[in-house]
Amino acid sequence: MDPIVLAAGTALVTAMATDAWQSARDGAIALWRRVRPEQADIVEAELVEVREQLLEARRDGDADTEQALVGSWQVRLQQLLRADPSLAQEIKRVVDEVLTPALEPADQERIGSLVMKATASGHGRVYQAGRDQTINER
Template identity: 45%
Template sequence: MASELAELAGLAASTVVTGMATAGWETVQQAMGELWRRVHPERADTVVAELGEARDEVLQARRNGAERAEQAERELVGEWQTRLRRLLAANPEMVPELQRLIDELRPIAREEEPRANSVTMTATASGRSRITMSGRDINITKG
């Protein structure tokens, strides 16, 4: 059970940290604040403020380059994973709430703003040319 809580907390932390640098940041902040208010209402405002500080760190690191951004984000994911794991260990009834939070925030995290190391591809084809470009996974079937 402990490893499952750690895995769930890690997924949630990654989703939250990734969502910090998106246009949906306010939704991330609000969802985490609500989660904490259910269990520790006296700490919720502090957690929300700390999320804001973490967001500032992520944005500053991204301005300083991809390598710094990746390091900062890894550190923040570790920090928030620990916090969320402790929250779940003390309040196992919050597992479904955290899963709901992940499901709610995952689309926001996918809207991540392009990083400095993003790739832009353009191509021009004429006649019977065929162009195949991929930034990631690709499946090609002849038809």
């Protein structure tokens, strides 16, 4: 999945629980209107429903539901990007200018993308991690 889609899905769902929910919704709807305008009204209604599910999950301390909602919107955004690869810059703009600023600092740290590439030839080894890593070799 494209790293910008991962960031966008996380930022969108996280922003749904903030006071900037309307801006987050408007930013997401603008993406749909560009690629699939016939679905924009349906997506808008679904965003309202998902927001209610998110708020309920947070009240109940249900992190699994919240993560499932994030994953669902990541998949939907990936489908938009596949339909129109030029949309990547617009998704990034919405993440950077609309969604991320609406989040608390701790939530802003969760948003972003990490792209790691490694190459090894011969008998070389490559170790990479997005965070902690322990290597025990004998």
